[in-house]
Amino acid sequence: MNPIDLFLEPLQYEFMARALVTTAIAAAVCALLSCWLVLTGWSLMGDAVSHAVLPGVVLAYVVGAPFALGALVFGFLSVALIGGIRNTSRVKEDAAIGIVFTTLFALGLVLISVTPSQTDLSHIVFGNILGVSNGDLLQIGVLATIAAVVLLLKRRDLTLWAFDPTHAHAIGLNPRLLGAVLLGLIALTSVVALQVVGVILVVAMLIIPGATAYLLTDRFTRMLVIAPVLSVACSVTGILLSYWFDASSGGLVILVQGAAFTLVYLLSPRQGLLTRAIARRARRGREVHAR
């Protein structure tokens, strides 16, 4: 079988075609957002919010509201609770994050278990990429477009905020608002990626692409290209692997992303661990020769 068929054969099935399109959309928009998250040190916040949206999504399902709305409410609620606990007690932020997101996640699990529905718990927790309907695809497309448009229109403000919030404040911007925009987008993209890899692994799509791109370039604008391209390539590869090996699709999507990060971590032209070691050895060799 030739390599092109490895890609084309799954596409004969409509559900596989939808899965690949959905995955590509989610991967691209999560990767964009991840560029800011890894630079502001908000990766843990991404972890927290992406888990904490679960009860919001379940409640939205129960009352028939858009999932994104429930996710936004619980995303901001989790951040408010984390900040509140940190500011009004001696508990440190990492502990506050750990308490709030696990508790809200647990609330989500309990809500699912008592909610009569066809939705399988494991689909939300581990993703259900092969079961994406046209309606799901439409919702994901709309949310992803909103997130991408906001990110690209405000990318310079967000980058300034990430780099130097004091200067942002000094020239009359509102740093709190920019932070809130980023948090809102984490909640939105969590809903987008939930279907692909499940609520547990969403955070991987919000961290790995940005971190990988960061090791490849010194220019933020290039990160915004590298991260989505890499993430889409890895995610599509993961879905295809899951088709051919009949293994967990969400798991493989993240596994391929992690593998790509490992390769870049070792071999990135300037930042790679091995690359730098080889360059050091070559330099020492030249010095010996010079003597």
Add this chain to the structure above:
Amino acid sequence: MTASPAISVQGVTVRYGDVLALDGASLDVSAGRITGLIGMNGSGKSTLFKTIMGTLTPEQGSAQLAGLPPAEARARGLVAYVPQSEDVDWAFPVSVREVVMMGRYGKLGITRRAGAADRHAVEHALARVELTDLADRQIGQLSGGQKKRAFVARCIAQEAEILLLDEPFAGVDKRSEATIVRLLRELASSGHTVLVSTHDLHALPELADDAALLLRRVLFHGPVAEALTPPRIAQAFVLGDPELRDAEAHAPAADARQQAGAIAPQPKSSPEAEQRA
């Protein structure tokens, strides 16, 4: 310029929990002058800067910039800030030119797309701080002094009237320090107001017109030569302060004593210090 001072701080008190950071601090800085804000660690320099910038709201008192409330002054782009080195993520993937362009954002539209005039202003600012050749470098690849010059260039590109610099000479080589001093003098002579927080007393006479000695309140504000007298330095650097006398035995105060001693030999025997002790 209007008659109101460029920077005006009136009776500002700030408390962090039980710690009194500023206690009725007042300071009026006239336009076109360079003022050194002198004080030891913990004297409230950073808190005073934050009050002027409006990043914190004082318990009592208020700050004004060019006669305007801080928020209004910020919205008009009147005030620029050069952060301390340790407050900056030097591994951030931005180039020197991009950092300087950030000075223009307040004047740009909703997506902050730069026009020809903005690019021109950025190149002009880069040339003034002599960083044109290094403009495409990632910001962390500059030396300590070059990094500071990049941030001064950002103030120039912003066309701010009031410049606040937080410890600009920490970790900066002598040559860069001289360049920064010359730049700030040029900016002041063209009407800019500059407030520099520093504990580097040596640089002060060359750099500043005035000095303000801070220890939770402004102890003295006037010409540098009058500020740098042994009794005044001793007072600002804790030696005479009854409440902080315990701290004198510890390392930070020892450091401060060293600094005061560099300018004023044997500050302990200064009359005022002894009188207070």
